[in-house]
Amino acid sequence: MNKKVVIVGAGPVGLLLAHYLLGRDSYQIDIYERRSDPRTVSFSKSRSYPVVINQRGIEALSNIEGVFEALKATSVESVGSMIHLKDAKTRVLPREKPIYILDRTHLVITLLETLTKKYDSSRLNIHFDHRCKLLDFEANIVTFENVASTAEVCANYNLLIGADGSKSRVREKFLSQDLFEFEQKYIPYAYKSIFLTTDEPPSLQPGYIHTWRAGNGIAATLVPLRDGTISGTINFPRKNNAIANFSTTEDVVQFFRYNFPEISQLLSLEEAEAFLNRPISNILTIRCSHYHYSDSVLLIGDAAHATSPSLGQGCNAAFEDVVIFNTLLNEYSDNWAEALAQFTLRRKPDAHALVELSDNAFPMSDKLLFFEFFIRLRSAQILHQLFPKRFSKSLLQLVSETTLPYSEILNTYQNWITKVKQSNKRYMTKTEI
Numbered sequence: 256m257n258k259k260v261v262i263v264g265a266g267p268v269g270l271l272l273a274h275y276l277l278g279r280d281s282y283q284i285d286i287y288e289r290r291s292d293p294r295t296v297s298f299s300k301s302r303s304y305p306v307v308i309n310q311r312g313i314e315a316l317s318n319i320e321g322v323f324e325a326l327k328a329t330s331v332e333s334v335g336s337m338i339h340l341k342d343a344k345t346r347v348l349p350r351e352k353p354i355y356i357l358d359r360t361h362l363v364i365t366l367l368e369t370l371t372k373k374y375d376s377s378r379l380n381i382h383f384d385h386r387c388k389l390l391d392f393e394a395n396i397v398t399f400e401n402v403a404s405t406a407e408v409c410a411n412y413n414l415l416i417g418a419d420g421s422k423s424r425v426r427e428k429f430l431s432q433d434l435f436e437f438e439q440k441y442i443p444y445a446y447k448s449i450f451l452t453t454d455e456p457p458s459l460q461p462g463y464i465h466t467w468r469a470g471n472g473i474a475a476t477l478v479p480l481r482d483g484t485i486s487g488t489i490n491f492p493r494k495n496n497a498i499a500n501f502s503t504t505e506d507v508v509q510f511f512r513y514n515f516p517e518i519s520q521l522l523s524l525e526e527a528e529a530f531l532n533r534p535i536s537n538i539l540t541i542r543c544s545h546y547h548y549s550d551s552v553l554l555i556g557d558a559a560h561a562t563s564p565s566l567g568q569g570c571n572a573a574f575e576d577v578v579i580f581n582t583l584l585n586e587y588s589d590n591w592a593e594a595l596a597q598f599t600l601r602r603k604p605d606a607h608a609l610v611e612l613s614d615n616a617f618p619m620s621d622k623l624l625f626f627e628f629f630i631r632l633r634s635a636q637i638l639h640q641l642f643p644k645r646f647s648k649s650l651l652q653l654v655s656e657t658t659l660p661y662s663e664i665l666n667t668y669q670n671w672i673t674k675v676k677q678s679n680k681r682y683m684t685k686t687e688i
């Protein structure tokens with residue numbers, strides 16, 4: 256008998272999960288996505304940003320034939336980060352293992368193309384422009400609204416997966432269930448994406464993630480991408496920030512000249528205007544008491560545990576969810592009652608640890624602490640290289656170059672996380688951000 260699975264959300268995790276489930280016997284998948292097919296609409300700059308895929312993501316993608324190869328073909332391989340300091344000085348943080356960087360939209364397109372190349376409508380149907388509206392967990396029915404016509408479509412399922420991101424509609428329905436606990440917090444920083452092009456030979460060294468810190472908690476991250484463009488984000492405190500008060504293109508140009516002179520050299524007037532009009536995006540972190548309802552509903556990816564992007568782990572952790580869920584289906588021979596309950600048990604400690612790590616790995620403002628962070632990072636790298644049995648890898652290496660559970664990384668680095676958390680709290684109270 257076919258197992259009818261409805262996935263809400265054709266983001267990175269919904270699509271990778273479809274790959275895994277279709278690799279199993281008798282799974283029939285319907286994916287519903289509120290946005291249009293990204294292969295047919297023009298690239299939306301307000302909704303995209305570069306995503307770093309590291310060890311956890313690489314392993315998850317490599318299990319499906321052809322997917323990691325397709326991703327490599329559209330991404331840049333990065334060997335480290337370059338921190339830009341005052342007076343055009345730089346510090347390099349090298350990596351032992353390469354990571355891959357591509358725009359979120361291109362990540363989704365890669366997963367979509369590899370999926371639709373392999374499976375036809377006898378097993379897979381993707382319904383774009385369909386927003387999840389109503390859920391009936393008792394009757395196993397979910398209702399979608401066609402975004403264009405407002406017509407409603409009902410779908411039955413044996414298993415429903417909420418892969419619909421940090422503002423999950425599926426998760427909202429969990430709130431009406433007994434004993435479901437849930438915490439959502441906006442991180443104190445917001446961001447705007449930025450897209451630069453240059454006719455010159457690239458002035459930012461390819462193969463690196465470039466970061467700058469200006470005063471007042473404002474920072475920039477840029478990555479030269481495979482197509483020759485440079486994109487990234489400008490991050491700034493949600494409250495009391497200059498960026499929300501820009502009213503002219505000249506304000507934008509002046510801001511970059513003053514805070515990020517190297518970036519201002521790459522900023523065209525056209526992009527300055529687009530930057531002005533681009534909406535400010537806020538970021539949610541999510542903690543849930545459980546990720547399943549009975550044997551028929553599961554939350555996965557950002558819907559279950561959205562985090563701050565500071566460590567570049569949201570997508571990687573979401574891909575790791577897929578591997579863990581697939582392993583549980585193997586262990587419990589596709590018995591969903593067991594596999595779903597075990598998913599909550601196994602994943603929750605690591606998901607909560609990741610939120611804690613991502614919120615508190617980096618000092619917000621304390622210059623001394625930031626210097627200590629850098630020294631700790633380099634010394635851990637060197638000591639581990641020399642005495643791998645006696646010294647652990649650095650926090651960043653453990654997070655991005657291994658698949659060690661996040662809860663173990665938090666245990667190893669608890670002192671540092673506590674120290675940064677206290678310093679960040681003091682800074683937030685002082686500056687009221």
Ligand SMILES: Cc1cc2nc3c(=O)[nH]c(=O)nc-3n(C[C@H](O)[C@H](O)[C@H](O)COP(=O)(O)OP(=O)(O)OC[C@H]3O[C@@H](n4cnc5c(N)ncnc54)[C@H](O)[C@@H]3O)c2cc1C
Binds near residue numbers: 268567572
């Ligand atoms: C600025 C920034 C930088 C980041 N950088 C990194 C990084 O370097 N590395 C990393 O690993 N992670 C990074 N992340 C996090 C990463 O983008 C997310 O963790 C990842 O996209 C989660 O995938 P997802 O599929 O769970 O959710 P999403 O990507 O949010 O996808 C959810 C999908 O569900 C759809 N949807 C939502 N509601 C409905 C509905 N009601 N009905 C139907 N469809 C719906 C949405 O349209 C969307 O397509 C970053 C995030 C941000 C904001």
